Structure formats: C-alpha cells, structure tokens
Amino acid sequence: MLALTLAAMAVARGATAAVGPDDFRCFKSVGQSQPVRLEFVLADGPHHDSYVVYEHGHGKIPVTQVEMKELAAAPNGPAEFRTRWRETGPDGGEYVMDSQGAVVYDFRYIRKRDGKVFRFEEDVQSSGEHRCTWISTGE
DSSP, X not given: OHHHHHHHHHHHTXXXXXXXXXXXXXXXXXXXXSXXXXXXXXXXXXXXXXXXXXXXSSSOEEEEEEEEEEEEOOTTSOOEEEEEEEESSTTOOEEEEEEETTEEEEEEEEOTTTOOEEEEEEOGGGXXXXXXXXXXXXX
C-alpha cells in the first residue's frame, strides 16, 4: 500500500520514472499567523526510512507508518485512504494523511503531549525537483 501512495505522489508531480527514495510532499500549516512548513519524505523501502523536516527545525525526524486503511472505495476511480505515521521516540506525535489517488485532501499533525491538532495544506509552490525549495542545499 505504501508503494501505491508513493506512486500516486510521483504521478502528482509529473514523474514518469519508477518511485525513488526521495519521494516527498511539501506542506504548510493553515490557521496560523506564521505558517509552519514541513517536508514529508516517504522512502521507497522499510517504513522507518521515512522522515519529516521542518523549515526551521534541527534535522530529520524519523517516522514509522503505523496504519493504512481504506476509507471508501470508488467504483470509477481511486479509493480513499487514511495513513498514519508516528514519530520515533517517547514524545513522538502522529502525522495523518487522507488521500485519494494523488490528491491529499487532509494532512494533520497530532502532538502527543496535549493532543493538539495542527492542520496543513499542500505547498505546491515550494515543491522543487528533489526537495522543498526552502530547504538549504547544505543540509
């Protein structure tokens, strides 16, 4: 199922090659005066190779896929899925993505310590060829 999600993400960016190790999406928070930006990277391999990078963060935050379930089957199109990833470590929150084919229609982060939900939308303008454009090349 992860491969299907990765393939859909590659198609959304216009990729024609096979899914590779740097499949990513750029997101920005909604409903905040200063948007929070993150890059969500889905590795083509073991689930623990996926990670999140925040625009003003301190490096990669490893995430592990903990659930993928079908929300609705579409008779003439792609099914809807909800996928959950958990940050590794004792204080790790969860990222939840609801998608249908290549379209992510809901992406949110749930902070573990208090359950606060942060909503994000896709930041297509920040999507570069291999990374989100706000990430420094020195990282």
